[in-house]
Amino acid sequence: MDSKAKVLAVRQGRYCVQADPAGVLTGTHFLDGDQACCEGALAAGCRFAAGYPITPSTEIVERFAQRAPLVGGIFLQMEDELASSIAIAGAVWAGAKAFTVTSGPGFSLMMEHIGFAVMTETPLVIVDVQRGGPSTGLPTLPGQADMMQARWGSHGDYEIIALSPNSPQECFDLTIDAFNLAEQYRVPVFLMMDECVGHMTEKVVIPPPGEIEIVPRRYTSLPPSQYLPYRADAHGVPEMVRAGDGYPIHITGLTHDERGYPATNYQAQEQLVRRLINKIRQHTDEIVRYEETTLDDAEIVVVAYGITARVAMQAVQMARERGIAAGLLRPIVVWPFLEKRLRELANQARAFVVAEINCGQIVQEVERAVSGRAPVVLVPGAGGAVHHPEEILEAILTHASTREVLR
Amino acid sequence: MSVLAEVPLAPNPVEAFIRSERIPHVWCPGCGIGTTVNCFSRALLQSRLNLERVVVVSGIGCTGRVAGYLQLTSFHTTHGRAIPFATGLKVANPELTVVVYSGDGDLVSIGGNHFIHAARRNQDLKVICVNNFTYGMTGGQVTPTTPLSAISSTTPYGCFEEPFNLPFLAESAGATYVARWTSYHVRQLTHAMGEMLRKKGFSFLEIISGCPTLYGRRNRLGDGLDEMKYFKDKSVVQHGANTKEAGIGFQGPIVVGKFVDIERPVFLEQMNQQLARTLDAQYAGCVGDYVPS
Numbered sequence: 001m002d003s004k005a006k007v008l009a010v011r012q013g014r015y016c017v018q019a020d021p022a023g024v025l026t027g028t029h030f031l032d033g034d035q036a037c038c039e040g041a042l043a044a045g046c047r048f049a050a051g052y053p054i055t056p057s058t059e060i061v062e063r064f065a066q067r068a069p070l071v072g073g074i075f076l077q078m079e080d081e082l083a084s085s086i087a088i089a090g091a092v093w094a095g096a097k098a099f100t101v102t103s104g105p106g107f108s109l110m111m112e113h114i115g116f117a118v119m120t121e122t123p124l125v126i127v128d129v130q131r132g133g134p135s136t137g138l139p140t141l142p143g144q145a146d147m148m149q150a151r152w153g154s155h156g157d158y159e160i161i162a163l164s165p166n167s168p169q170e171c172f173d174l175t176i177d178a179f180n181l182a183e184q185y186r187v188p189v190f191l192m193m194d195e196c197v198g199h200m201t202e203k204v205v206i207p208p209p210g211e212i213e214i215v216p217r218r219y220t221s222l223p224p225s226q227y228l229p230y231r232a233d234a235h236g237v238p239e240m241v242r243a244g245d246g247y248p249i250h251i252t253g254l255t256h257d258e259r260g261y262p263a264t265n266y267q268a269q270e271q272l273v274r275r276l277i278n279k280i281r282q283h284t285d286e287i288v289r290y291e292e293t294t295l296d297d298a299e300i301v302v303v304a305y306g307i308t309a310r311v312a313m314q315a316v317q318m319a320r321e322r323g324i325a326a327g328l329l330r331p332i333v334v335w336p337f338l339e340k341r342l343r344e345l346a347n348q349a350r351a352f353v354v355a356e357i358n359c360g361q362i363v364q365e366v367e368r369a370v371s372g373r374a375p376v377v378l379v380p381g382a383g384g385a386v387h388h389p390e391e392i393l394e395a396i397l398t399h400a401s402t403r404e405v406l407r
Numbered sequence: 408m409s410v411l412a413e414v415p416l417a418p419n420p421v422e423a424f425i426r427s428e429r430i431p432h433v434w435c436p437g438c439g440i441g442t443t444v445n446c447f448s449r450a451l452l453q454s455r456l457n458l459e460r461v462v463v464v465s466g467i468g469c470t471g472r473v474a475g476y477l478q479l480t481s482f483h484t485t486h487g488r489a490i491p492f493a494t495g496l497k498v499a500n501p502e503l504t505v506v507v508y509s510g511d512g513d514l515v516s517i518g519g520n521h522f523i524h525a526a527r528r529n530q531d532l533k534v535i536c537v538n539n540f541t542y543g544m545t546g547g548q549v550t551p552t553t554p555l556s557a558i559s560s561t562t563p564y565g566c567f568e569e570p571f572n573l574p575f576l577a578e579s580a581g582a583t584y585v586a587r588w589t590s591y592h593v594r595q596l597t598h599a600m601g602e603m604l605r606k607k608g609f610s611f612l613e614i615i616s617g618c619p620t621l622y623g624r625r626n627r628l629g630d631g632l633d634e635m636k637y638f639k640d641k642s643v644v645q646h647g648a649n650t651k652e653a654g655i656g657f658q659g660p661i662v663v664g665k666f667v668d669i670e671r672p673v674f675l676e677q678m679n680q681q682l683a684r685t686l687d688a689q690y691a692g693c694v695g696d697y698v699p700s
Contacts, residue, residue, distance in 0.1 A: 069690055261426075
């Protein structure tokens with residue numbers, strides 16, 4: 001499933017436009033994931049980035065700082081990640097498409113503004129090039145231990161969208177998707193890269209602008225006298241306006257009513273928070289994306305994402321060579337979670353093997369979806385290195401039907 | 408019907424600037440914040456600015472609620488982050504007049520880092536800080552501006568931290584306009600706000616304001632009127648004063664006036680000049696009218 005087809009599939013009849021040629025570096029390139037992510041943002045129409053240097057994400061904004069002035073964009077190096085993550089929200093309300101990039105320690109500082117973006121329905125993109133943690137951890141080495149932080153890191157109840165690329169090409173493609181999804185649902189969207197994908201250099205094909213679909217911001221056509229900033233459409237998403245357009249809107253992180261005015265009471269909270277959650281939950285089927293490899297007859301389902309999916313793919317092939325029916329399920333959209341597909345696979349699978357560079361995050365979601373109908377085995381990694389395929393293979397072998405292993 | 412009701416009343420000139428449907432507001436009797444909003448509305452009225460392009464950004468706290476009462480495009484952001492939000496707004500659309508309206512705790516405690524960096528960069532923001540020496544919304548705790556020996560709920564035996572002298576801080580960090588008045592000085596406030604609205608560059612106005620409910624009560628300063636009397640009696644007008652000498656002791660003299668009014672290229676001018684110089688025709692320019700011809 002290529003990303004362009006998926007963007008078309010998820011847009012629910014929403015108006016799409018072609019990419020602005022100014023930002024699209026059409027051609028075949030040799031780029032690392034960080035550089036490809038930057039090109040994806042420019043191709044998506046992003047002309048504003050704010051950031052604070054942090055390894056291993058810095059190359060994204062270094063490239064943006066170099067490229068943006070040539071295409072009418074701006075890079076602001078802010079004083080810290082708190083500032084970066086809210087400066088982009090300000091830019092969005094001025095009409096820009098905007099993103100920031102960071103890694104674990106900076107991501108921790110941005111949590112406050114994830115909640116603010118959720119509550120105020122500010123469409124923006126946050127890229128986390130994951131490294132080993134906790135704390136300063138392993139600045140130059142990979143990790144995948146921020147997955148739950150992306151989901152739950154800010155306080156309160158909310159839903160977001162997170163994508164996980166496994167190659168520089170996907171860093172390009174999924175960055176465009178992230179911007180499109182942000183506009184479509186008016187949520188912060190996360191690109192959960194990792195150090196390996198960020199620093200790995202591969203062929204990246206950037207298509208002509210006419211082949212890149214962009215979801216533009218949906219501005220209201222109502223006059224100020226009739227416009228309510230938080231009256232949602234049938235999909236649960238309200239239309240936006242820009243500062244300067246003559247709409248005296250009030251936007252607040254407090255619980256608010258349809259006028260946007262603070263309404264700190266139970267009824268307003270129920271109405272607002274449920275809508276914010278439902279606009280994602282009720283569209284889970286349209287948002288969820290995954291890639292399947294040899295799953296049709298699989299008795300062992302390996303679940304892995306990002307760089308780990310590439311290692312897991314080799315383990316699955318090694319298992320197949322030994323006559324074991326193994327397959328790979330790779331979540332491309334990690335949040336919302338692909339639990340429906342996992343429930344289906346639980347009917348056929350003998351076991352699920354989850355490999356991730358953390359000590360057990362996405363595995364908990366797999367366990368929840370599988371709900372005791374098959375064993376779910378974690379192949380953990382504390383961070384600092386990718387798995388050896390043999391580690392994953394061993395877990396596959398352990399849970400394969402004995403007869404087949406012996407044969 | 409009373410006789411009074413039949414007398415045609417002149418419309419209040421600031422009514423158009425207030426979201427009347429949100430009144431009554433949250434501020435206590437005797438609080439100075441509402442007075443400053445009145446002054447700000449009058450300054451806007453006199454400015455003849457296109458109000459569609461005036462944006463007010465607040466942080467969190469009592470003064471943070473100002474954005475919500477003004478009939479303008481307004482944002483009530485997170486605690487301490489009004490300035491970086493405003494920076495994003497202004498840089499992405501330089502045609503906006505962006506006013507940051509918040510309190511002392513918000514702007515110079517939790518938001519202190521953003522404050523000095525925006526001043527250093529000379530971001531074209533008009534920063535209005537209502538300084539009531541305390542965190543009002545949370546019940547009267549010590550702030551970085553609480554005078555030495557003053558009582559707060561978290562310094563029950565008196566404040567022992569050296570406070571910030573905000574005009575000195577703003578000037579040191581690079582602000583191009585710095586003034587201080589009190590909520591007693593309504594005409595001067597309106598005038599200073601008007602100057603800020605016209606000024607290009609990082610402008611800072613400190614407004615010393617009473618908080619009779621918390622700061623005043625704990626320090627036995629009487630009611631709102633008594634605090635006004637203090638502002639009236641102890642304020643010393645000293646335009647161009649050395650900001651270093653403008654610190655405020657407990658119930659001590661308050662140096663007020665316009666201290667700084669200088670010209671310095673603003674952030675976007677600096678950015679555009681440098682990029683145009685280096686990239687020449689390749690520079691696609693940023694939005695707005697700052698690109699040198």
